[in-house]
Amino acid sequence: MNFAAFLAELVSFIPRAVVQGIPLLYGSTGETLTEKSGNLNLGIPGVMYVGGISGVVGAFLYDQAVRGRATVDGVLDPQLYDRLLNPFLSIAIPMLSCLLGALLMGLIYCFLTVSLRANQNVTGLALTTFGVGVGNFLGGSLIKLSGSDVPSIALTKISIFFHQPLPFAANLGWFGSLFLSYGFMAYLAVAIALLVSYFLRRTRAGLHLRSVGENPATADAAGINVARYKYAATCVGSMIAGLGGLYYVMDYASGVWSNNAFGDRGWLAIALVIFTIWRPSVGVGASFLFGGLYILHMYIPTGTMLAVKELYKMAPYVVTLIVLILSSLRNKRENQPPQHLGLPYFREER
């Protein structure tokens, strides 16, 4: 392969890696914020499912309402339907319902682990079971309601508003396709990651939050309301992670929900948190790298040994494992997980 062909391949590969990476970026940013408060939320895969399906439910209801209004004498008028579809509402309704669904999941987790001091691992795993169940159940029910003969719901028209690229992207050649060809939620993900990074490292509230995750007893003694910080960080973290599910359905999958399509991306997001050693700003690049690793197997020529593709799919996890091991080997204090990660806090206990 000559150099020019390689570059062309790269220009087509990178945008695909980026769109794979964006849901992971949302998930890992949310989980980092959560873990900084000392909560190891293993329910993130469930939260992302619920975020996705809540957005789909919102979009579905809006779609049905518009269809109802665009139906004249029992026949759907497609042009009227297109005109009635309001761009603002098409984005706002799915987004708000996504945030609401993810918030509820975060509240369940917080109530059990912070207020009731339950074991975080067990609660998180139960939350994942529950969340994936909710996603697939509601998805399946909507598929039934919409009466389609394929096992998926298509909200194609509404999703167009989500994955509209920047208007001048098409005219700018490789630059356009590398940097400007994504829907607005991709840029939102990067913005949120940078914002969370700034919040954690540069603001007073961020400092308090980190102290809660490192040593809640000390934070408590300093007059910081531990429970409030844990609740806030976990709920906001869940909402950010939920947006990852929404991005996946409405932008990446063009508004098509099919059960279990989201796959194991939630766990990959948790892996990404370790990979970035709890730094959301590093997550921006790292998530694109992970996205690339996730689809690498489609690009590497394997010849007749198709099985090798399965081994390439292992790459993100192996890389994460190596980072986890290396960061504990080097034992630098700023690269460690929050010290109180995964442990409940009860003031009267030493």
Place this chain on the structure above:
Amino acid sequence: MTRETKSREPLVHISRRGAMPWWRAWLVRAGAIALALAVCALLCILVTGTNPLDIGRTVFEASFKTSRKFWVMLHSVAILLCISLAVTPAFRMRFWNVGGEGQALMGCLASAACMILLRDSLPNWAIIVCMVLASCLAGAIWGFLPAFFKANWNTNETLFTLMMNYIATQLVAFFCVVWENPRGSGQIGIINQRAPYTQLGWLPVVGGNKYLLNVIIVGVLCVLMFLYLSFSKHGFELSVVGESENTAHYLGIKVKRVIIRTMVLSGALCGLTGLLLTGGNDHTLTTTLVGGRGFTAVMVSWLAKFNPLWMILASFLLVFLERGAGDISTNFGLNASFSDILTGIILFFIIGSEFFITYRVSFRRHGGHRKEAIAK
């Protein structure tokens, strides 16, 4: 008293209880389960529009209607129990092994490998011996790695074992394609089903019931694990390490060795579960063969307070409800994921109920004085 009138007492005061008598603790748990079932029933009624009696009967019949259903249920309980038993020693040590899924899957892979690779060269009994050894070894390696790094460099074991699950899954996916049968299907199918390899490497059928052997093996393991944890020196050592590593040091316990030894045992038992699945019942290999039981086992073990005998009850409860919820979904034309929602709700309630066993909640009395304060 003067100080108390100045400072406002918070509305809710939480304090740790002394030990609750075991029957009261179980009463609280039973109450939580009853409450959870009520919520689930309500949800079922809302979704299906049938009366609660029908739903109750469906749940019960899912496990007990025919003898086949009963045995399938019993077998599911046994497999779940086996993984739960396997992860328990690690949990007693406060080593959060959420990698039971991967360890069991490696056991499946190892037994399948023996069944396929050794079928031309060894007699049946030798294949089965190899399968037992290989599956335990494969699980043990998957348990050893996180323990080794935890013991020496304090690497976070929850995240480590979680990653190992996916590496195991992809390894299995790889070998599923390598050994695919028929060619091009990407699946293995039933291993050694036809002549000339008829049932090579299949565990023997005992008493004319193909589930019985697995159930017996797990029953014996359960008793052994109970004895190991409660009465052996190893069991004592790992409990001390879990409670306080410093105390363990003072007692002269070699903490590193205990961590590694316990996780090797834990992984090996998970691997053995893989053998029971691939060699004993399913005779196949897929990436979803363990089916999330590695994660459910974490909850079973925790629900039973890491006591192997209570785990029988906990795993029965979860399997019973899961099968019931599964039948509700099929009988009333719902999506199969409905059972996951119900399982989730039940787990939330049981998880929440532990709080009321460990802690006492007292509310502020009128006037801001608590009873004890006045009594003084």
